[in-house]
Amino acid sequence: MNHWLETSKRNLIPLSIAGSFEDALSEWIFTGNVLSYEDDEEVQCQLCEHLDLAYHFEINNKLNNKTLLVGSSCILRFDRILVSDKNGNALYAYEQRKSRLDEARKDQIREQTLEPLRLLWRHVKQDENLAAHIERNAKLLKKEGSLPPADLLSVFKEMKMRGINYQAHLYKVNLRVYYEVLKLEKMSPDDLRLIKGAFSTQQLKRYQSLFETKRDGNSPRK
Numbered sequence: 605m606n607h608w609l610e611t612s613k614r615n616l617i618p619l620s621i622a623g624s625f626e627d628a629l630s631e632w633i634f635t636g637n638v639l640s641y642e643d644d645e646e647v648q649c650q651l652c653e654h655l656d657l658a659y660h661f662e663i664n665n666k667l668n669n670k671t672l673l674v675g676s677s678c679i680l681r682f683d684r685i686l687v688s689d690k691n692g693n694a695l696y697a698y699e700q701r702k703s704r705l706d707e708a709r710k711d712q713i714r715e716q717t718l719e720p721l722r723l724l725w726r727h728v729k730q731d732e733n734l735a736a737h738i739e740r741n742a743k744l745l746k747k748e749g750s751l752p753p754a755d756l757l758s759v760f761k762e763m764k765m766r767g768i769n770y771q772a773h774l775y776k777v778n779l780r781v782y783y784e785v786l787k788l789e790k791m792s793p794d795d796l797r798l799i800k801g802a803f804s805t806q807q808l809k810r811y812q813s814l815f816e817t818k819r820d821g822n823s824p825r826k
């Protein structure tokens with residue numbers, strides 16, 4: 605017997621009304637909620653028990669209101685789990701279901717990057733200039749999904765100074781504009797370290813020399 609399928613049955617049936625796995629699956633819907641975690645957290649699918657997930661997708665049983673946090677691949681494989689678009693229309697095609705899960709994941713990340721900025725804005729709102737700067741960056745982040753390096757650095761610094769928690773790796777740094785990239789070269793090793801988490805693997809590779817020549821003797825993290 606398929607281990608993955610057996611594990612999923614064992615976990616799902618007790619939380620469902622129906623006694624058969626196929627009918628039980630039809631009771632479940634994707635809620636639209638996605639949870640992300642720090643890199644070093646162990647994240648397991650509550651359905652198939654697969655480890656090392658980067659995200660949890662929440663499914664809810666519409667009959668008894670129970671919830672499970674599962675991997676996106678389980679939702680895609682078990683296509684009786686209902687996935688709807690933002691208007692509530694059920695999606696049946698694999699690609700459509702997959703895009704919707706991706707969209708929900710991106711929405712979640714954007715929300716998680718914006719929330720610390722909102723908190724920061726509330727901290728600094730007495731300071732008009734700074735508040736306007738934060739607001740500008742929040743709008744840019746919402747629109748583009750990324751910030752130029754100097755802006756990202758200033759936002760991270762302000763949050764750090766005020767003890768506001770943020771996950772650097774969820775942010776993206778925009779290096780498409782040349783004069784913004786030039787600003788990277790003027791940054792101190794400490795500043796570079798602060799924004800390094802927001803670099804993609806590709807960006808890190810491309811700007812590797814920057815991090816190497818600027819290294820100040822401390823061993824890099826990890």
Ligand SMILES: [Zn+2]
Pocket residue numbers: 649650651652653654674675677678
């Ligand atoms: Zn799973």
